[in-house]
Amino acid sequence: MGVFGLKTAVVGGGVTGLAAAFFLAQQPEMEVTVFESDSRMGGKVQAEELGDLSVEMGPDSFVTRSAAIFEIISEIGLGDLLIHPKANRALILRGGSLRTLPQGLNLGFPTNSAQILKSEVLTPLEKLSTYLRWRLQRDADFAKSSDDIGRILQYYVGRPYVRYVLDPLIGGINAASVYGASGEITASQILRLLRGEPQVTTTTDHTQMPPFASFEGGLSVLIGHMQEYLKGRGVALRTNSVVSDLKLTSNGVMLETDLDVEEFDKVILTTPPSVTGILLRDISPETAQILRSIRRASVTMSTLLVDADLTHIPSDVAGVLVPRDQGFLTTAITLGPNKWPEWRSNAGQILRISSGRFGEGEHLKIRPDELVSLLIGEAQEILGTHIGLLDYRVKRWVGSFVRFAPYHRQLMNKVEKTLAADSKGAIELSGSFVRGSGIPTCIQVAKEVAARTQSSRL
Ligand SMILES: Cc1cc2nc3c(=O)[nH]c(=O)nc-3n(C[C@H](O)[C@H](O)[C@H](O)COP(=O)(O)OP(=O)(O)OC[C@H]3O[C@@H](n4cnc5c(N)ncnc54)[C@H](O)[C@@H]3O)c2cc1C
Structure with a gap:
């Protein structure tokens, strides 16, 4: 135990690492240090000056349908800075012209026949074949038989609709084709709909908001405010600190940076999977091998x-x-x-x-x-x-x-169990590769990991 309680290191100062530190810091008896290899915190959330404007170079907004991020916003007092995109509609380029998508789609998936029949994106023949599939393929069994969202969507609405609507939308968010992608991770709301499962709903006030949000001054404002808040709660934020090795000890984990070696009771890793794989190569070879194989x-x-x-x-x-x-x-x-x-x-x-x-x-x-x-x-x-x-x-x-391959979630469940056993519960994993890359998901996973870390000191 550290002088002030459970001594915890968070490796990686992106939004996941800062969120993990935030939730840990809600408990007074936690001694938390965040190690970030870069000269600044924030990871992929970063802005640059262009002309007289400050512009986000990575993510520029987040979905508002998840509660954990709003716990941070409300605790830090950022609610007044919330803004929403003035436009939410996307056009699709096909054959040299820009085509309008119908209103009311569910992440691109049609919710009524008019959306297919009036679609500007499809040819008349494609509309007819999409419509027939959409009407006739209503059984949930196919959606339950696989996690490959491209295959599943093609079964229910046909290839042209997947190619010209769903792949640009869902694949675009994940920088990969929907074919060979995990539906549970990349399009869970459509998958639940097709499987006949209830949608996950949240009941807090923010569900009344428009679906996307950011902050006056840009998303990076969140990072600046989180850092100030964490410092105020006594969290040590160390930039230019590359964590290069981890070793299990009888009391916890010895963490090595290029400058120092220090023992912690617990370590939360929020680094990219390749780095996490290297850090875990001796402690949990099986975990390391799986993480390094993630494409x-x-x-x-x-x-x-x-x-x-x-x-x-x-x-x-x-x-x-x-x-x-x-x-x-x-x-x-x-x-x-x-x-x-x-x-x-x-x-x-x-x-x-x-x-x-x-x-x-x-x-x-x-x-x-x-x-x-x-x-x-x-x-x-x-x-x-x-x-x-x-x-x-x-x-x-x-x-x-x-690249979230089918059944990625099950693979991560296995990884978490293996690592918990191999590290005797001293090391936890978080980050965009665990359950999805959206910032609210990263924050939700960070919250759960922080809760597990805190509960283990009881
Ligand atoms: C171009 C782009 C656009 C995106 N758009 C959106 C969007 O609009 N909405 C949305 O919700 N999401 C979006 N995302 C996804 C989202 O930005 C990320 O999933 C999220 O920011 C990941 O945060 P993280 O903290 O898990 O990882 P990172 O931000 O990658 O943070 C990991 C940190 O670990 C540090 N690190 C690495 N190795 C070490 C080491 N050995 N020791 C110490 N520190 C180390 C890194 O420097 C980094 O700061 C986008 C991503 C990109 C790239």
Whole structure:
């Protein structure tokens, strides 16, 4: 035990690590240290200056249907800073033109026949075949027989609807095809619907909110406020501290950084799966081997400050999704000022262009300046307007998106059990690879892990 109680190290200072520290710090008798290898906390949540604007380089919003993140928002007092995207609609590019998706879809999945029959995205023949499948394939057994969401969706609505609606939407969020992706992780609400299972509902006030949110000043505001709060609760935040090794001791875990060696009662790892695998190679070889085998996708986020007339695109359109067979490197374009009015100034407006999916690494081989001029050309073609480039930032997110293969959840259950046995309960895992990459899910998992850590001292 530390001087003040259970001495716990959190490895990784991304949103998961800070959330784990937040929930641990709710107990007065916890001595918590966060180790972050980078010079700043926040991990993938980070903003940069572009012109006179501050723009998020990674996530720019979170879904509001999960409770744990609101515990943090309310405890830190960030409720007044909450903002919501001004536009939520996406257009789909097909055959050189931008097509509207019908309203009221469930993560892209049709909830009534009109959504299929009036769809602008499908050809008349595709509409008919999609409609017939949707009407006739009503049995829940197929959805229960697999966790491959691409296969399941194709069974219920057919390949064209998957290719031109569901893959750009669901696959786009995860930077990978829906084929070979876990439905339980990437599209659980559709899977439950198809399996005839009840939807998970939350009953707190925030469910009245629009589905997405951020903060005035950007999502990174959350990181700054969490750090201040944690310092106030006595949590030690150590940047530039690379954790390089862990060893079990009779009392806990010896944690080695490039500067120091220190013993802790408990360790919570929130590092990416490859790093976590290396740190656990001696303590839990089976866990390490599974984590190192998790495949990941890389994405390049090109954030452009531009001079462009986009008034021909309706103001409630937040962006454009580009299906994989359309011949573009671009996978999605966010129309900055439509989504976040803050992303416009006298200097210009922001376009965020994503490129890269699981198995597609071409975007990583192109020099940033060449990539930007290529993407500008594509954006002009996609959006049908001249775009004048004023400034840009290119952020490579190498290996940042976990490929959630079917039955990933069951694999993680096994990993958690194996690690608990091998580490005698001294080490816990958290992070975007455990149950899903959305920030609210990361925070929910961090909360559960913190609760297990606290309860083990009783
Ligand atoms: C481009 C992009 C867009 C996204 N958009 C959204 C979105 O709109 N909404 C949403 O909800 N989610 C989004 N996500 C997903 C979300 O950002 C991530 O899942 C989440 O931020 C992961 O947080 P984390 O703390 O688990 O991991 P990370 O942020 O990766 O943090 C892990 C930390 O561990 C540190 N670390 C690594 N090795 C060591 C070591 N040896 N010792 C100490 N520290 C170490 C790293 O430096 C890092 O800071 C997006 C992700 C990306 C890349």
